[in-house]
Amino acid sequence: MRLPRFAPAAGMTLLALVLCALFVRLGLWQWHRWTLSDAAWRRFARGADAVQPLGARALADVALYQRVSVSGRLDGQHQFLLDNLSYRGRPGYEVLTPLTRSGGGVLLVDRGWVPFTGARARLPDVHLTDAASVTLSGRVADLPSAGLSSGRAPPNPADPWPKVTSFPRMEELARALGVPLTQRILLLDPGAPPGYVRDWQPPGMAPLRHLSYAIQWWSFAALVLIVWAIMSVRRARAAPGAP
Numbered sequence: 001m002r003l004p005r006f007a008p009a010a011g012m013t014l015l016a017l018v019l020c021a022l023f024v025r026l027g028l029w030q031w032h033r034w035t036l037s038d039a040a041w042r043r044f045a046r047g048a049d050a051v052q053p054l055g056a057r058a059l060a061d062v063a064l065y066q067r068v069s070v071s072g073r074l075d076g077q078h079q080f081l082l083d084n085l086s087y088r089g090r091p092g093y094e095v096l097t098p099l100t101r102s103g104g105g106v107l108l109v110d111r112g113w114v115p116f117t118g119a120r121a122r123l124p125d126v127h128l129t130d131a132a133s134v135t136l137s138g139r140v141a142d143l144p145s146a147g148l149s150s151g152r153a154p155p156n157p158a159d160p161w162p163k164v165t166s167f168p169r170m171e172e173l174a175r176a177l178g179v180p181l182t183q184r185i186l187l188l189d190p191g192a193p194p195g196y197v198r199d200w201q202p203p204g205m206a207p208l209r210h211l212s213y214a215i216q217w218w219s220f221a222a223l224v225l226i227v228w229a230i231m232s233v234r235r236a237r238a239a240p241g242a243p
Contacts, residue, residue, distance in 0.1 A: 008232035016228035020221045027217035034210035037203075040064075044139075044202040051137050056103050059184035062140045065202075069137040070186065072101040074109070074194075076128030078177055079162040080155060081114075082144060087197055091116040093164070094144070095126045095196060096185065098177060102133060108173065108185045109136060112196030126162055128194060139187040139200060143170060 044065045054062065054070040062068055074097050081093040092115040096108045114124040144167060154172035155163040163176060174181040190198040 004233050006229075006232055008228065012228060012231065016224050019224045023217045023221035023224065027214045027221070030210050030214035030217060034207050034214060037205070037210055038207040040204065041202040041207055058105070059107055059140050059182045059186065064184075065139050065141060067137060067139050067189070068186070069135055070099065070101060070107070071133055071135045072099045073133055074099055074128060077161060079126055079128070080108075080168075080173060080176075081123060081126070081162050081164045082168075083153070083164050083166040084151060085113065085144060087113045087115075087199070093124065095162075096173070097126075097128060098179075098181075099136065099186070105182065106177070106179050107182045109138065110141070110185050110187050110198075111194065112188065112198040114196045123162065123164065126196075136186065137189045137192055139189075140184050141187045141200075142184055143168070 043063065046065075049067075051067045051069050052062070054068040059068075076097065078098055080096040082096060083093055085092060085094050092113050094113050095111045097111055098106050099109050100106050111126075114126060117124055151167055153166040154168050155165040155176040157176060165173070165176075170181055170183050187200050188195045188198055190200070
C-alpha cells in the first residue's frame with residue numbers, strides 16, 4: 001500500500017497561478033475602489049454640516065459636496081436637460097439652469113430631476129420666469145459622467161432651448177451658452193425653490209459593496225489553491241505504476 005504524495009502537474013500549476021494572480025488583481029482593484037468610494041461618501045456626509053457663503057470664490061475652490069450659498073440671477077431662457085438619468089427606475093432628465101453670480105461669473109445649478117414625457121419631441125416644461133436676484137444653497141458637485149463614451153452626446157447648437165444633452169463636458173456646455181463656466185455645478189438643496197426632485201445621493205455604489213467584492217475575489221483565489229492542492233494529491237494517488 002502506497003501513501004499518497006504531492007505531485008502537481010505542470011499545466012495545472014500554471015493554470016492555478018494564472019487564476020490566482022487574476023483574482024488577487026481583481027480583489028486589489030475592488031479594494032482601491034472601496035477606499036475611493038469610502039472617502040467620497042465621507043466627504044458627502046461632512047458637506048451636509050453647515051452652509052458656507054461662496055462669496056467671490058469659484059466652486060472649484062470649495063471642497064467637493066460642501067454646501068454653499070450663492071447669490072445671482074437664474075437664466076430661465078437658456079437651460080439644459082441632462083438625458084439618460086433615471087430616478088427609482090423611471091427615465092427622465094436633470095435640469096441645469098445658469099446662474100449669473102452677483103460678483104460676476106456664471107455657474108450651472110442642477111434644479112433636480114423631471115420625468116420623461118413619453119415622447120422625445122415633447123420635452124418637459126421647465127419654464128422659469130426670470131426673477132430678481134436670488135440666494136440659493138446647495139452642494140458643490142461634478143457633472144454626471146457616463147460609464148461609456150458612447151453614451152455621451154453634447155448639446156446641438158441648432159436645437160432650441162432647453163437643449164437636450166447626455167453626459168456632456170463642461171466645455172461643451174460653455175460653448176453652447178457662449179460664456180465661460182466653472183468646472184463644477186451646484187446641486188440645489190432639496191428644500192430650496194425653484195426645483196424638482198432632488199434626492200441627492202453619494203456617488204457610485206455603497207463602499208461596503210466594493211469591499212465585499214474584494215473579499216469575494218480573494219476567496220476565489222484561495223479556493224483555486226485549495227482545489228489545486230487536492231487535485232495534485234489525488235493525481236499522485238491514482239497514478240498507475242507509481243514507485
